[in-house]
Amino acid sequence: MKLSKESIAGILEKERKTNPKVHYISDMTKANEFAEAVRIFNGRSIMAYGIEEIHEITAASNSLVIGLETLDNGKILAMERALRIAKKRKVPVLLDLTEVNISLYRKNTALSFLNRYTIDLVKGTVEEVQALIRSQKKNRCKKKNIKDEYRDFAIKNKTFLIVEAEEYYITDGYSEFYIENNSMDLNKKIGLGYIFTALLAIAIGGVDNRKEEMVAILIAVMIFSIGCSLEGNKINECYKDGFFKLKELFLDEIKNIDEERIYALGKIIYNFKSKRVNR
Numbered sequence: 241m242k243l244s245k246e247s248i249a250g251i252l253e254k255e256r257k258t259n260p261k262v263h264y265i266s267d268m269t270k271a272n273e274f275a276e277a278v279r280i281f282n283g284r285s286i287m288a289y290g291i292e293e294i295h296e297i298t299a300a301s302n303s304l305v306i307g308l309e310t311l312d313n314g315k316i317l318a319m320e321r322a323l324r325i326a327k328k329r330k331v332p333v334l335l336d337l338t339e340v341n342i343s344l345y346r347k348n349t350a351l352s353f354l355n356r357y358t359i360d361l362v363k364g365t366v367e368e369v370q371a372l373i374r375s376q377k378k379n380r381c382k383k384k385n386i387k388d389e390y391r392d393f394a395i396k397n398k399t400f401l402i403v404e405a406e407e408y409y410i411t412d413g414y415s416e417f418y419i420e421n422n423s424m425d426l427n428k429k430i431g432l433g434y435i436f437t438a439l440l441a442i443a444i445g446g447v448d449n450r451k452e453e454m455v456a457i458l459i460a461v462m463i464f465s466i467g468c469s470l471e472g473n474k475i476n477e478c479y480k481d482g483f484f485k486l487k488e489l490f491l492d493e494i495k496n497i498d499e500e501r502i503y504a505l506g507k508i509i510y511n512f513k514s515k516r517v518n519r
Contacts, residue, residue, distance in 0.1 A: 241417075241510035243455065248499040248506075251456050255446030256282045262441045263287070263298050265319050266307025266336060270434045274305075277438035280495045283445065285438075291318050298325040303445030305437060306353065307336040308346045316349060323357040332444040332453070333357070335399075336437050337364030341371035351376055354397045360444050360453065362393075363402040363437070369393070387416065391513060400457055402440070408461050412454060418509040419461050422468040430487050435494070436464050462506035467494030469505075 260283040264274055275285035288297045291314075298304060304326045306319055326333050335353060340346045350372055353359060364372070370386070373393050384392070387409070394401045395413030403409040406424075410417040423432055443456035470493060 241508045242503070243458065243506070243508070245499055245503045247455060248459055248502050251447065251452065251459055252499055254448075254452075255442055255456070258302060258446040259283060260302035260442050260445030261286055261300060262438070262445060263301040263304045263322060263331075264441075265315065265322055266305055266437075267309040269310075274434045274438055277435045277491070278442065280491055281439060281442045283438075283442045288318065288322075291321065294318055294321045295325055298322045298331060299329050301326075301331055301445070303441045304331050304333045305336065305441050306333060307338060307437075308350060309339050311346060311349060319353070323353060327358045330358075332360040334361045334363065334437065334441050334444060335359045336433075337362060337368040337372060338433060340364065340368050344375075347372055347375040354399070359397060359399045361400045361402065361440060361457065362397070363404065363440060365404045369401070369403050387411075391416070400454065402457070402461070408465070410457060410461065414513055415454075416511040416513065417458060419458070420465055420507060422465050426468050426470070426486075426490060430490070432464075432468070432490070435491070439464055458508060459502060459506075462502050462508070463494060463497050466497055466501060466505050 262278050262283055262285050264271060264285050264287055266274070271285075271287060278285040286297055286301065288294045298321075304322055306323070323333065325331070335350065337350065340350050354362075354376075362369075369390070373389050376393070376396075390401055390403060390409065391411050391413045394411050400410065400412050404421065407421050408419040410419070423436075426432055439460040440457065443460040444453050447453055447456045467490060470490065
């Protein structure tokens, strides 16, 4: 499957014109780096420094990012308030499952959000997503093929799901997309998760409807994958000069990826499942 140049260009142009404002409630140690990545992709990251600001800032945002790495009661209260406003104002929400599998507390928090609010996109590794699925089903259901489990999860929670493995698996429960994952080597060296999250936040915040969201998500994943396809010798040479030099190289690479490169290099394997997954 290949997206047309016109559809790619149309989504990228819409994102540029929207200049999405992304409300970030996640790991504070990554806030500045996340904001830098969002800015590179024609957006603006905003944060509420007091719970009194949550309503106004979420309402003015184009997307909301919820991360679970550093939870406490105060942060959960802020997230709850932001999610209520996002649901009311139809602000798209990205739930980042990073490290959700570490504790029951994190899994229960994620499931509570999924059960009570509108979550447009969930992303996580195989281990993180499977841990959440097992918790949601409480091991009561007969084990299925893992892709059936992923589709079932997406349908049950009315969300798009991205599973990060040797290739990216993306589904809405009915369609399945596979995109090459070239980030493994770079991820080990500099950790790119926050940049990937920034790209996805821009994707869901820069479009108008669910159909466009799906295309924008696919484009964001392809941009990230293409950007990670740096030559090994270039990676090693920059890494000798330190972490920041390699990160700078990657950001320079990824911000210059346009519709021509996405069309030429972006490869998607697509399957359509005509029947709803049984639960």
